[in-house]
Every structure is written in structure tokens, then in C-alpha cells.
Amino acid sequence: MIRHELATCVLLGGMAVAGCERVEQVGDDVAVETASLRCVPRDGATILGVAPNGELWLSTASGTRVLDLAGGDRTIAASLGDATHVLPWDASTASFVAGDALWSWRDGAREVVALPESVGAVRDLCGAPDDEHGVFVATDRGLFERDGRWWWQWSSGGAPLPPGQRVFSLDGACGGRDDTVWFEADDGELWQVSAASAAPVADARELTDLVGRRGGVAARFGSTLRLGPDWRDVELAGGEVVAMSGTYRRLWVATTAGMYSRTGAWSRIDGLPTTPPATIAAHAADGAWLAYDDELCHATIAPPILVRGLRPFERRRERTVELELAFVDHTETTAIVALDGAEVASAEIADGVARLPELALGNTGWHALSVRTGDHERLLDYYLLPGASRSWAADIEPLFQTYCAGGACHGPAPGGNRPDLSTYEGWQARYAQIRSRLLAGTMPPTDPRPTAAELDAILEWIEGGRLP
Numbered sequence: 001m002i003r004h005e006l007a008t009c010v011l012l013g014g015m016a017v018a019g020c021e022r023v024e025q026v027g028d029d030v031a032v033e034t035a036s037l038r039c040v041p042r043d044g045a046t047i048l049g050v051a052p053n054g055e056l057w058l059s060t061a062s063g064t065r066v067l068d069l070a071g072g073d074r075t076i077a078a079s080l081g082d083a084t085h086v087l088p089w090d091a092s093t094a095s096f097v098a099g100d101a102l103w104s105w106r107d108g109a110r111e112v113v114a115l116p117e118s119v120g121a122v123r124d125l126c127g128a129p130d131d132e133h134g135v136f137v138a139t140d141r142g143l144f145e146r147d148g149r150w151w152w153q154w155s156s157g158g159a160p161l162p163p164g165q166r167v168f169s170l171d172g173a174c175g176g177r178d179d180t181v182w183f184e185a186d187d188g189e190l191w192q193v194s195a196a197s198a199a200p201v202a203d204a205r206e207l208t209d210l211v212g213r214r215g216g217v218a219a220r221f222g223s224t225l226r227l228g229p230d231w232r233d234v235e236l237a238g239g240e241v242v243a244m245s246g247t248y249r250r251l252w253v254a255t256t257a258g259m260y261s262r263t264g265a266w267s268r269i270d271g272l273p274t275t276p277p278a279t280i281a282a283h284a285a286d287g288a289w290l291a292y293d294d295e296l297c298h299a300t301i302a303p304p305i306l307v308r309g310l311r312p313f314e315r316r317r318e319r320t321v322e323l324e325l326a327f328v329d330h331t332e333t334t335a336i337v338a339l340d341g342a343e344v345a346s347a348e349i350a351d352g353v354a355r356l357p358e359l360a361l362g363n364t365g366w367h368a369l370s371v372r373t374g375d376h377e378r379l380l381d382y383y384l385l386p387g388a389s390r391s392w393a394a395d396i397e398p399l400f401q402t403y404c405a406g407g408a409c410h411g412p413a414p415g416g417n418r419p420d421l422s423t424y425e426g427w428q429a430r431y432a433q434i435r436s437r438l439l440a441g442t443m444p445p446t447d448p449r450p451t452a453a454e455l456d457a458i459l460e461w462i463e464g465g466r467l468p
């Protein structure tokens with residue numbers, strides 16, 4: 001139920017327009033889901049991070065410990081004692097920030113990720129830095145995005161974004177299908193960043209955790225939970241919020257008296273210790289690690305389905321993939337794989353594993369992979385980048401000449417506040433504005449305008465790595 005604090009509220013046609021504190025109340029009359037729990041001794045370990053398939057990385061006195069959903073519990077040689085932010089990808093690979101630099105842990109060794117000096121001191125990351133696309137770092141100079149061979153600084157209204165503290169990850173990636181990245185600046189502002197706009201949207205000084213979600217965002221400010229985009233407070237019958245974590249599809253919220261979860265609707269999670277966990281680390285295989293004083297417990301509503309070979313919200317160019325599917329505590333012997341709702345393959349499950357050596361992933365754009373066995377399903381979204389490699393010189397420069405050139409427009413050496421788009425560098429520096437102005441149809445301001453095919457060519461060049 002949504003209730004408005006009506007004291008100073010101005011309603012227009014039932015819509016809250018001013019001075020309204022929107023509050024969503026979640027009672028104990030919501031659906032109940034029962035979790036199955038598996039616990040191991042904590043032995044003083046601290047959670048570093050969790051991988052999309054549930055591998056939990058822990059910092060211990062003797063090094064780095066990794067727990068997995070099949071009951072694996074081992075110490076790896078990774079020396080992450082100095083790491084401030086760790087993004088694990090599986091049981092042996094991770095990206096992390098240490099000493100103002102970006103690092104990868106892979107094949108038993110740590111390796112610095114070379115960044116242009118102009119990026120500055122790294123504070124936080126989202127996405128896998130080895131990927132060419134969909135990687136952001138928050139630094140003492142602002143927000144930077146890796147795209148192809150380039151790291152680009154994000155700006156708003158012509159000014160670079162302020163120095164940053166955190167950039168929030170979603171299942172390890174930087175954002176979901178809505179391409180929104182959440183960035184916390186040094187000055188205490190929370191920025192919502194997307195191709196269309198970049199703007200501060202909330203005061204982040206009390207912000208503890210934030211999770212981008214399907215159609216919105218969930219943020220914990222101390223003991224208060226807020227859901228965006230309208231930033232309404234959520235009052236849970238269990239009382240104050242003590243921990244929160246989530247994925248694109250499920251939010252986990254621990255209160256002083258009970259655990260709640262939100263997928264499309266709220267539910268209460270039963271089957272857990274009455275004491276709330278101090279920390280929650282949720283992962284994309286629809287489970288969560290709960291940290292209690294003496295033990296670490298993995299809670300799951302349904303037996304996990306693990307997907308190896310493709311990561312949630314991965315942006316990739318390759319159109320086929322070798323997939324390994326692992327089924328923890330399942331009894332079925334067949335898995336059905338579908339893309340965007342259409343069945344594309346079925347695979348035999350042997351010893352809890354099924355393999356698809358060469359799965360075709362479809363065409364350019366967003367896709368949803370579904371792995372179903374019995375009544376259980378795992379969904380994973382990914383983005384296929386355009387295959388065709390277009391170059392500025394061959395594909396874009398002629399379009400510039402036809403549609404944007406000239407002194408009165410975009411140069412060379414245009415007047416006024418018009419950007420010079422007569423060079424590759426000019427397009428490189430403004431590709432996001434070019435994309436949004438072309439898609440908005442506000443550029444060119446007059447005829448002639450590019451045809452649909454020409455627009456596609458420009459978008460393919462932009463998303464295909466913007467080759468010179």
C-alpha cells in the first residue's frame with residue numbers, strides 16, 4: 001500500500017505533485033517464500049564480494065577464501081589485503097581497486113590494468129576491465145567509461161562530472177537494460193548517468209547501499225530503504241533496515257525482525273535465523289550469502305542454476321558462445337534453453353552439468369537467455385554489439401559532408417556554440433550527444449536528414465567501437 005504524508009501534500013488528479021513524502025508500507029500479509037539454507041563457520045572472514053554465479057570471496061588472516069554453491073570452500077593465493085573494491089567473476093578471477101589503480105586477478109596472479117594518466121586515481125569500478133565495453137571507473141577526476149580502445153570522461157552540460165567515490169555495480173555490470181549507471185560524487189551527490197542524460201538526483205551523504213533494478217533503483221540510507229525513480233520510502237513491518245543487497249531481479253532486505261524480498265512484488269523470507277545478518281551479498285543465480293557473527297549462510301529460494309561463459313549484462317561482439325550450465329541440488333535430467341522466449345536448444349544434464357558448445361546468440365541488441373529445468377528458470381540478459389566494423393573515414397565522413405558540414409553548421413571551424421564535427425576527434429568527443437540528438441531527431445535541424453540506413457550506420461559506428 002502506498003500512503004502519502006498529507007500534511008503539506010499537493011495532489012493534482014490524485015497525483016502527488018509537491019511537498020509529498022511517498023511511503024510504501026509492506027505489512028506481514030505479503031506472500032511468504034521459504035529459503036533453504038547452508039551454513040559454514042565464518043572464522044572471522046570478511047566479505048570482499050560475490051560473483052554472478054554465487055562464488056563468495058572472503059578476506060581472512062591467511063589470505064583469500066572462496067566459497068561456492070556446490071559446497072566448495074578453499075583458500076586461493078590471491079593477496080587482496082590492500083583491495084578496497086573487489087568484483088569477483090568466478091572462483092578464480094576478479095577485478096579490484098588497490099592503491100588508486102585498477103587490477104585483475106587471473107590465473108593465480110594480479111595484473112594492473114593500464115589506464116591513461118588523465119583518468120586519475122581510481123576509487124571504484126563496475127564491469128570487467130578486460131572487456132572493451134560497459135566498464136566504468138570512478139576516480140578523483142570524475143567518471144570514465146571504457147569503450148573499445150578508449151577511456152572517455154563523462155560530462156554533463158559541457159562540464160566533467162565531479163570527482164567520484166563510488167560507481168555501483170549490478171550483478172557485476174555497470175547497469176541493466178536501461179543503461180543507467182549510478183555514480184556517487186565526492187561532494188555527496190548521487191548521479192544518474194545514461195546516454196540521454198547525466199544529473200544529480202539525490203543526496204548520497206547517508207547512502208549505504210544501492211542496487212539498480214528492473215525499472216528503477218533501490219537504495220539504503222542508514223536504516224531507511226528508498227525505491228526510485230520516485231524515491232519513495234519503504235516501511236517494512238519487520239522494522240528498521242539493517243542490511244540490503246540485490247540483483248536485477250531480486251532485492252533482499254534484512255530488518256530487525258525479518259527478511260523481505262522484492263521481485264515484482266514483496267514477499268517475506270522464512271527459514272532463516274531470527275537474528276538479522278550483518279551483511280547480505282546477493283548474486284544473479286537467485287541466492288544470497290548472509291553474514292552472521294559466527295557463520296556464513298547461503299540462502300536460496302530455488303535450487304541454483306549457474307551459467308558459465310556469459311555474464312549478466314555482458315556487452316559482447318562474438319555471436320556465438322560455449323555455455324556450461326551447472327544445476328545445484330536439481331534432480332531433472334534435461335535443460336531447455338531459450339532466447340527472447342523462443343526455445344533454441346535442449347541439453348542433457350549429467351552429474352549436474354550440461355554443455356552447449358556453440359550457442360548462436362542472435363543479432364545486435366539486447367537479449368534474454370533463459371535456462372529452464374523442471375519448474376526452475378534462470379534468466380540472464382546480454383547485449384550483442386554490432387559485428388560490422390564501420391570506420392569514420394569510410395562510413396561517417398561522407399555523411400558529415402552531406403548532412404552536417406558547412407560554416408553555419410559544424411565546420412570546419414563553425415561559429416557560435418556549434419561543435420566542430422569535421423574531424424574524427426570531433427565525433428569521438430561527442431558521440432553520446434550525437435547519438436541522442438540524432439535519435440531525438442533534433443539534428444540536423446533542417447532537411448536534408450540522414451535516411452534510416454544512414455542513421456543505422458552512424459549508430460553501428462558508435463556502438464561498434466568508433467574506429468577512425
Ligand code: HEM
Binds near residue numbers: 409
Ligand atoms: C547529421 C548531421 C549533424 C549532426 C550529427 C549534428 C550534431 C549536433 C550535436 C551533437 C549538437 C549538440 C552539441 C552539444 O550538445 O554539445 C549540435 C548542435 C547544433 N547543431 Fe548540429 N548536427 C548536425 C547537423 C546540423 C546542421 C545541418 C546544422 C545547421 C543547419 C546544425 C546546427 C546546429 C546548431 C545551431 C547547434 C547548437 C544549438 C543546439 O544545440 O541545438 N547541425 N549538432
